[in-house]
Every structure is written in structure tokens, then in C-alpha cells.
Amino acid sequence: MSPGRWRRLAAIAVIAAVLAYVAVPYLRAASLFVRAAHVGGRVEQFAAEHAHAVMVMPRRTIPTRSGEVPARFYRPDGSISRSVLLIPGIHSMGIDEPRLTALAKDLAGSGVMVMTMALPDLQHYQLTVRSTDVIED
Structure with missing residues (x-):
């Protein structure tokens, strides 16, 4: 050649x-x-x-200035590229809402560490300024 x-x-x-x-x-x-x-x-x-296997961690509580808030972690096997916080909308099931858990598993399957956190006010169909404080904490 x-x-x-x-x-x-x-x-x-x-x-x-x-x-x-x-x-x-x-x-x-x-x-x-x-x-x-x-x-x-x-x-x-x-x-x-070709998606990562996902380990759904047990439900835990996170301390905030407004009290304890339920949270759950979705951890992908292998390396973690980033982390994301998912917060459910106005829904009584909170972090157990099926569409939210499906999205969290799909994101974790892409290598993203996911934390879902319920906002008690939104679970009770209330819009308050405490919700932003809970997210901040």
C-alpha cells in the first residue's frame, strides 16, 4: 500500500x-x-x-427543619455518572407512586443515582412554602 x-x-x-x-x-x-x-x-x-441492574434501597427518613421526610434511593450497579433528586407531585402515594418509581428505576438503569423524596404537604394536597424548605434541607 x-x-x-x-x-x-x-x-x-x-x-x-x-x-x-x-x-x-x-x-x-x-x-x-x-x-x-x-x-x-x-x-x-x-x-x-444493556441497562444497569438497579438496587432499590429500603425506605428511610431524612431529617429536615419541618420534621422527618420519607426517602428512597435507587442505586445502579457499577459506576455512577451523576445523582438526581426526584420529588413526586401532588399525589397521596408520595414516593410509592408507580410512575415515579418506574422513572426512578429507568434513570438508575442509565447509571444515575436517584433519590426520591416525598413532600408531606404535597401528599396532603397542600401547596405551602415549607415544601421548598424541605427540598433545600
Whole structure:
């Protein structure tokens, strides 16, 4: 092979490696969307097979200036890329609301440590300024 051809092949290999490296976060995000939307078929099966296993920690309480608040952690196996706090909306089930737990598991399956925390006022269908204080604490 000529030196020019080797250079072209090396350049193509470097470009392919850079594109693969850049594409990984986008593929993880697409995997989360596929699992959360329950699209079914081979695509969802592939995404589910490549998701992290999730360990749901037992319910615990977090002390705040407004009193004890229930919380639950969803920990992915392997390395943790980031952490996120999920707070349920106005719903009496709080952190046990099925859509919230499903979202927390899907996020944790993407390598994100998730903490769900209930706001007692929202569980009682009340909008108060204490809710922001509880989140801050």
C-alpha cells in the first residue's frame, strides 16, 4: 500500500473512534427513552439488556427543619455518572407512586443515582412554602 492510502485509513480510523466516543452519551439517552416509553420489540429488549441492574434501597427518613421526610434511593450497579433528586407531585402515594418509581428505576438503569423524596404537604394536597424548605434541607 502507498503511504497516502495508509494515511487515509488512519484518518478514517481516528474519525470513527472519535465519533464512537462522542455517540456514547446519546446512545445512553436513547436507551433511557426507549425503556421509559416501553416501545417493545427488539429495540426495547436490547436497551433493557444493556441497562444497569438497579438496587432499590429500603425506605428511610431524612431529617429536615419541618420534621422527618420519607426517602428512597435507587442505586445502579457499577459506576455512577451523576445523582438526581426526584420529588413526586401532588399525589397521596408520595414516593410509592408507580410512575415515579418506574422513572426512578429507568434513570438508575442509565447509571444515575436517584433519590426520591416525598413532600408531606404535597401528599396532603397542600401547596405551602415549607415544601421548598424541605427540598433545600
